Amino acid sequence: MTTNTVRPVPLPESALPDGCLPWDAEQARRWIAALAPRWVPVRAGTPAVAVLVLAAGVLVSGLALFAGLRGWVAACLALQILWVAVRPEAVRLSAPVLLGVVLLGWAGPPRAWGAAVVVALAVLWVAAMLRLVARGRQRAVAAAAAGGVTGALPDGGAPIRRGTFLAWAGLVPLVVGAVLVVTAGDRSPADDRGFAPALGWYVVGLGVTLLLSAALGRRRAASLRRGPVPVLRVLVRENADLDTEVYAADDLEAVRPLFVVATSEIDDEDGDGEDGDDDEGDDDELDDPEIQEILDRLDAGEPGPVREAVLYGLPCDGAEILLVSAPVEAEDDAPVEPVVERSTGPVRPLSEGAARRRLAGEKRAVADEERRRAAVEDLAGRLRGQEAVEVRRWRAGWPDWLSVALGALWVWVLFADESGLWRYVLGGALGIGVALLVPRQLAWRVTADRAGLWFNGLRGPRQMAWDDLRIVRSKGHELKIDSRRSAFGEWSVDTLRWRWLERRAGLVHPYDRLAREITAMWRDPALRPTGLTDERRRGRPLWPLAVLVALGWTALLLWA
Incomplete structure (x- = not known):
């Protein structure tokens, strides 16, 4: 549990609008109670959201x-699950339309599926409407807490950029999905069935979702500028994901x-980014104590x-806001300049269950x-009692191979029964990623x-000195x-894991073991290997394996 026992960083009195009231715990509880069931x-x-997608x-x-x-019906039905979480405004309109499509028999499902679809659409529509109604209640509670005190936005008339990135990002899946739909088969896109056209329509739906989010976010951000808006005193802090958490004004911990x-x-x-891409300058920034402190905290x-x-x-589920906060750190002899931040995403309330x-x-x-630190200390003690070695090596093992095998099986299920241009367009795009990642x-x-750590890669091994870790x-x-x-960049690998099974069986995952051993050697130079590796033991380039994977993928795509 992370609690704060130090007094919050104060905001200058000059940054407080006249008569601005604190959003206390009692008013905050009413705001939370106004959430949907x-x-x-x-x-x-x-x-x-990524999991929902x-x-x-x-x-x-x-x-x-x-x-x-039909492909478009299957995609629209699946999108309702995503929209009820991120875009309930869309479900309010789309669910009744889909309900009519199903009841009129235009979707073409068997009766059992039709009944299930009708029930699911009804439940999703009710959930979306409850969320939209709850927004009005939350705005009313927040307005009551503000006590009628308002203030103009102190943003200096900065241009509104909200939604720009989402709009451009939404065009990509929109175009890709349209291509998939057109190339999925010989029949009419509206009448086509099967996985390929359904996936194409689904990708189109993702593009529409991004475009709708961009439009709504920009409209709500612009509405804040139409006049003075309610103001409230609160507490904020930045979490480990670099998002801002907002607390009641009296929740000092x-x-x-x-x-x-x-x-x-x-x-x-509004920065122009005139510093360019000078690697040496980036390294100097990383050496800055304040930057390093932030990176270590993250x-x-x-x-x-x-x-x-x-x-x-007025904060509510999905709203846009602006914050004027005290800076994270300020020089002792310099005047405190408040930080003006505006939302780049919607407000995400935390229910009581989510807070628990x-x-x-x-915890x-x-x-x-604590267990990780204890394990590192225990390992360091055991390494001190062992004879020094010249070189230590770790390599891929059964978790990595199992992950690749399951991924290959999933891809095979997707493409086994598909044909036509869609198979080769999407298959070729996936093949590039497979050839780069699988080796x-x-x-x-x-x-x-x-001297440090050596990592093999497509073009050959790279070294990271111990002092640079x-x-x-x-x-x-x-x-x-x-x-x-910054010139080196991070090195990472992923694998499937079941931590609950590891804890129950008392197993130590190879990734955990590797991290503990390298951490112990990093912290204590006496535990590091005593020799230097030659070129042969640093690892061979992986590009020949990438070529083999690409050839194998091409063969499967053409003849399987």
Whole structure:
């Protein structure tokens, strides 16, 4: 659990609008109580949205292959699951339309599937409407907490950039999906069935989702400028994901966040970036103590300091806001300049259940970190009692090979029964990624000598000196080793893991073992190998394996 026992960084009095009231715990509880019922999904963060996108893609496959639905109908039905979490405004209109399509028999499913689809659409529509109604309640509660005090946005008339990136990003899946639909088969796109056209329509739907999000975000950001908006005093801090957490003004220990929102400083948005891409300059930035402190905090998953702030706008699920907050750090002899940040994403409220899960997750993270440190200390003690070695090596093992095998099986299921131009267009694009990623997954190698670490790669081995190491971490499915020098870049591999099974069986994953051993040698130079590796033992280039993988993929694509 991460709590703050230090007084929040104060905000200058000059940055406080006249009569601005604090958003206290009592008003905050009313705002939380105004959320939709517990079973209704609230707005999810980026990792959860990524999972929903994959889950909806799997549902598209099932509906197209086993339910006999037309491709566009299967895609629209699967998109409802994504939209109810991120775009309930769309479900309010799309669910009734799809319900009519199903009831009129235009979708073409068997009766059993038709009944299930009708029930699912009704439930999703109710959930979306409950979320939209709850937004009005939350705005009303926030307006009451503000007590009628308003203020003009202190953004200096900076241009609105909200939605620009999403709009351009949405065009990509829109075009790709349209190409997939057109090349999926010989029949009319609206009447085609099967996995290929359904996937194409689904990708089109993802593009529409991004474009709709861009339009709504930009419109809501612009609405803040139409006149003075309600203001509230709050506390904020930056979490490990670089998002801003907002707390009640009297929650000095930052125990219960009210909502999370992605923000960016207006000065950063308007920067010209005149420094260029000078690697040496980047390295100097990484050597800066303040930058290094921030990077170390992010690597450790620790939040930033709690700061006083003023919130402009009425916060609710999906809203856009602006924050004027105290800086994270300020020079002792310099006047404190408030930081103006505006939302680059929607407000994401935390329900009571989400807050409890968050607190439990923080406790687990603290316990895991303590166990990791104890394991590193224990390993260091055992290494001190062993005879020194010249070189240490770690390489890919059964978890990596199993991940590749399962991925290959999944791809085979996708392409086994497909034909036509769609098979070769999408298959060729996937093949490029497979040829670049699979060789490292199958044959990665890390070699340690007294000078540092050697990593094999497509073009050959690279070295990272011990003094340049910044982080060695095995977290989730990823093993990550990063350097303080930007010219090197991070090295990482991923694999399938079942941590609950590892804990129950008392197993130590190879990634965890590698991270502990390298961390022990990094912290204590006496534990490092005593020799230097020659070129043969640093690892061979992986490009020949990449060529073999590409040839094998091409053969499967053409003749399988």
